Each structure stands twice: as structure tokens, then as C-alpha cells.
Amino acid sequence: xxxxxxxxxxxxxxxxxxxxxxxxxxxxxxxxxxxxxxxxxxxxxxxxxxxxxxxxxxxxxxxxxxxxxxxxxxxxxxxxxxxxxxxxxxxxxxxxxxxxxxxxxxxxxxxxxxxxxxxxxxxxxxxxxxxxxxxxxxxxxxxxxxxxxxxxxxxxxxxxxxxxxxxxxxxxxxxxxxxxxxxxxxxxxxxxxxxxxxxxxxxxxxxxxxxxxxxxxxxxxxxxxxxxxxxxxx
Amino acid sequence: xxxxxxxxxxxxxxxxxxxxxxxxxxxxxxxxxxxxxxxxxxxxxxxxxxxxxxxxxxxxxxxxxxxxxxxxxxxxxxxxxxxxxxxxxxxxxxxxxxxxxxxxxxxxxxxxxxxxxxxxxxxxxxxxxxxxxxxxxxxxxxxxxxxxxxxxxxxxxxxxxxxxxxxxxxxxxxxxxxxxxxxxxxxxxxxxxxxxxxxxxxxxxxxxx
Ligand SMILES: [Zn+2]
Numbered sequence: 001x002x003x004x005x006x007x008x009x010x011x012x013x014x015x016x017x018x019x020x021x022x023x024x025x026x027x028x029x030x031x032x033x034x035x036x037x038x039x040x041x042x043x044x045x046x047x048x049x050x051x052x053x054x055x056x057x058x059x060x061x062x063x064x065x066x067x068x069x070x071x072x073x074x075x076x077x078x079x080x081x082x083x084x085x086x087x088x089x090x091x092x093x094x095x096x097x098x099x100x101x102x103x104x105x106x107x108x109x110x111x112x113x114x115x116x117x118x119x120x121x122x123x124x125x126x127x128x129x130x131x132x133x134x135x136x137x138x139x140x141x142x143x144x145x146x147x148x149x150x151x152x153x154x155x156x157x158x159x160x161x162x163x164x165x166x167x168x169x170x171x172x173x174x175x176x177x178x179x180x181x182x183x184x185x186x187x188x189x190x191x192x193x194x195x196x197x198x199x200x201x202x203x204x205x206x207x208x209x210x211x212x213x214x215x216x217x218x219x220x221x222x223x224x225x226x227x228x229x230x231x232x233x234x
Numbered sequence: 235x236x237x238x239x240x241x242x243x244x245x246x247x248x249x250x251x252x253x254x255x256x257x258x259x260x261x262x263x264x265x266x267x268x269x270x271x272x273x274x275x276x277x278x279x280x281x282x283x284x285x286x287x288x289x290x291x292x293x294x295x296x297x298x299x300x301x302x303x304x305x306x307x308x309x310x311x312x313x314x315x316x317x318x319x320x321x322x323x324x325x326x327x328x329x330x331x332x333x334x335x336x337x338x339x340x341x342x343x344x345x346x347x348x349x350x351x352x353x354x355x356x357x358x359x360x361x362x363x364x365x366x367x368x369x370x371x372x373x374x375x376x377x378x379x380x381x382x383x384x385x386x387x388x389x390x391x392x393x394x395x396x397x398x399x400x401x402x403x404x405x406x407x408x409x410x411x412x413x414x415x416x417x418x419x420x421x422x423x424x425x426x427x428x429x430x431x432x433x434x435x436x437x438x439x440x441x442x443x
Contacts, residue, residue: 035256040242040249043372044436047240047247062239063372063436100398114397121396123409129417130393133386163271167252174424177383183337184390190334191391192398195405227253231270 041065071222079149081217086142088210093135096201098185100192111135111203133177138214141176144169145217152229163230170223179211241440243433248275279431283357289426290353296419297346304410306392316410319343319388341387342416349378349385349423356430363438375432382427385420389413 039048041060048058048067058068071077096108109117112135118127148162189198242249247256253271262275279285304316317325319342326335352374359371392409399407 043432045241045243045433047242063369117397118393125414126393177386180383180386181390184387187334187391188394232272
């Protein structure tokens with residue numbers, strides 16, 4: 001098996017990198033026009049040619065993974081969704097979350113005071129886990145994307161460390177668990193239903209909306225286009 | 235030589251894990267980071283099998299106290315009642331709230347065990363260089379990545395109950411020791427799924443051709 005690119009069937013269909021577009025060849029060999037036309041599957045490593053029209057969704061021929069999906073007006077749309085998400089996030093954290101009514105007494109709690117309550121009871125690990133997965137991770141994701149996308153929206157050069165920040169946001173993605181927390185709230189409401197009257201506050205509704213808005217923000221984000229902007233070589 | 239299927243590995247290219255830029259291996263000898271996004275480049279996730287095995291075994295040990303110890307301790311009118319995850323499910327089945335019983339059973343018992351079984355299955359098939367249905371095994375892997383987070387539901391339920399009930403002074407619910415073990419199981423299995431490299435499933439196929 002040959003490991004030289006020029007002799008390989010995938011690349012032999014187009015001329016070798018040495019005799020085309022010499023302007024794109026940098027001295028340190030960082031960019032070759034050949035590798036820019038290929039994409040490797042993240043799940044099975046199979047190489048694919050990038051189609052010329054970028055309107056289609058590209059699926060891996062071997063394992064079915066989504067390799068690339070075109071997102072129209074990605075910067076504007078994600079920015080709009082993230083602004084909406086930030087407003088909902090502020091609402092969710094400033095209004096009462098749940099109110100509990102027993103023997104004529106109504107007690108209200110906001111999300112953060114609930115987490116503080118856990119900490120006071122000595123459940124430090126659990127309260128940190130809830131704080132991270134339901135408050136801090138989504139907040140860092142929103143503020144980070146706002147910081148990255150705003151300069152791009154106005155056609156400026158990317159903000160400093162935008163690339164590293166975006167990588168960090170990608171790594172954080174599995175740890176934002178607001179939707180799981182929402183299901184937890186529903187189960188807790190039913191569980192406590194026979195003990196006391198629980199009244200969901202404004203915060204619960206804005207929190208539910210926040211989940212959908214955040215999902216929309218990430219769905220309208222095109223990582224490929226973003227990396228074209230954030231390229232460290234520029 | 236197979237004309238149709240070529241992988242980045244065979245061409246001596248590394249697929250950047252973070253920005254999907256293809257970088258020739260020779261280049262990483264002088265600069266180990268991705269020229270586009272600055273991420274550290276690896277042909278495959280480093281020590282994927284060892285790390286995943288270590289995390290899976292840790293989760294298998296933690297899952298025992300998570301299921302045997304009480305997850306909540308309820309005190310009503312002086313009587314204490316300790317509930318494990320399973321006894322909670324049975325209680326809700328008996329009292330007729332089968333939806334809650336189903337949610338907790340799926341999220342807290344079925345998903346963690348299924349996830350561990352799938353990861354062990356994937357680790358063993360890669361270890362014994364199996365060529366059995368690589369596409370289906372990749373789908374199984376994607377499923378474990380997608381579904382693992384939902385096991386956190388019960389942890390959230392317990393934390394909400396503890397915070398709320400203290401507030402309302404109706405009864406006294408405390409989180410039992412299993413809550414911490416169970417949260418640790420969820421976090422470790424998420425890290426385990428993350429450290430497994432699905433491309434290892436496919437690497438055997440190219441070596442055989
Ligand atoms: Zn693939």
C-alpha cells in the first residue's frame with residue numbers, strides 16, 4: 001500500500017499539488033489545495049471529495065455519518081438565536097422557579113438559591129454538578145458564541161482567541177444538560193404532587209423556551225464556515 | 235488495492251478532531267498542532283482502548299453502590315424510609331404513576347447498564363479484530379454518545395426534591411449516598427464514550443484488504 005498522496009487513486013484524478021496553483025503552496029507546506037478538497041469521516045476515517053456545490057448535505061458513503069450540512073445565513077441566524085437565548089437565560093435566573101404551597105404557606109425559590117440550598121446541606125458535589133451543567137456551561141456557550149460571532153457579523157477580523165474559545169465551546173457541548181434538567185423538574189412535580197401544591201414559576205416556562213432557542217442556535221451554526229473565518233493562518 | 239475506499243490514515247493524513255482540517259502526518263513531526271485551529275493532532279484518539287477500559291471498569295465498580303445504597307432517605311412523622319433506585323421504581327409502579335416509574339427505570343437503570351454493555355461489546359470486538367457489521371457498531375457507538383446524558387434525570391429529580399421539600403417543611407427528604415455514586419457513574423460513562431475512537435472499528439477492514 002502506497003502512502004504517497006500523488007500515487008493514490010483518490011488523488012490521481014486531479015493533477016499533483018506541485019504543478020497547480022503554486023500561489024497556494026506555502027513554504028512551510030501548511031496548505032495544499034489537494035487536502036482542502038477532501039474531507040475525512042470523523043467516525044470511520046473514509047476520505048470523500050468535497051462537491052463543488054455546497055448546497056447539499058454530505059453523508060459518509062460507508063458509515064452514514066453527516067459530514068457536512070449547509071446552513072444558510074449562519075452568522076446572522078445564530079447571533080439572533082443567541083441574543084434571544086441570553087434574554088431567556090436572564091429571565092430564568094431572576095424569576096421564581098417553583099413555589100411550594102403547604103398549610104397556607106407559600107415559599108418561592110429561584111434556580112440559584114435552590115443550588116445554594118443543596119450546598120448548605122453538604123451536597124457539594126451535586127450542587128456543583130447542577131450549577132455546571134444547567135447554569136455555567138450554557139452561559140459560557142452563549143457568551144462565547146456572542147463574542148465569536150459579533151465581529152464576524154460586522155465583517156471585522158475575528159476577536160482574539162476566538163478559535164480556541166470555539167474549540168472549548170465544542171468540547172463543552174455534551175455537558176450542557178438543560179433539557180435533562182427540565183425532564184427532572186417534570187418528574188419532581190409529579191412526585192411531590194401528593195405531598196404539597198407546587199406552582200411552576202415564570203422561570204420554568206422561560207427555561208423551557210431557552211432549551212429550544214439554544215437548540216436552534218446550535219442547529220443554525222455552520223462549523224465549516226466558522227472555521228473558514230477563524231483560520232489561524234490568516 | 236482497493237480503488238473505492240481510501241482512508242485519511244492510508245494517505246498519511248490526520249483529520250483534525252476539532253475543525254476537520256486534513257493535515258499531512260510529516261508536518262506534525264515539526265508542528266504537532268493543527269495549523270487552522272491549533273488543536274493537538276492525533277491519528278487516532280490517544281490510548282483510546284486503555285482509557286476507555288479504565289473508565290468502563292471504574293463505572294462498573296461505581297454502579298454497584300449506586301444501585302444498592304439508598305438514593306433518598308425520607309422522614310415523615312418520625313419514620314425513616316430509605317429508597318434505592320429500584321425500590322423507588324417499584325413504589326411508583328405500585329402507586330399507579332407508571333409514567334414516572336418508566337422514566338426512572340429507563341434513565342437510571344436501563345440506559346447506564348445498556349451503555350456499559352455496548353461499550354464493553356465495542357471494546358471486545360475491536361480487541362479481537364472483528365469485522366462484524368462495522369456500520370451497525372458505529373451506530374451503536376453514536377447511540378451511547380447521544381443517550382448517556384439522559385441518565386442525569388434522577389440526579390436532578392433528587393436535587394430538586396431535596397431543595398424544595400426543605401423549603402416547604404412538609405417532610406424531610408435527604409439525598410442518600412447512592413446519589414453521589416450514581417452521578418459519578420453518569421460522568422465516567424460519558425468520559426468513556428468520549429475516549430473511544432469509532433475509527434478503530436473500521437481500521438481492521440483496511441488492514442485486511
Ligand atoms: Zn464514515
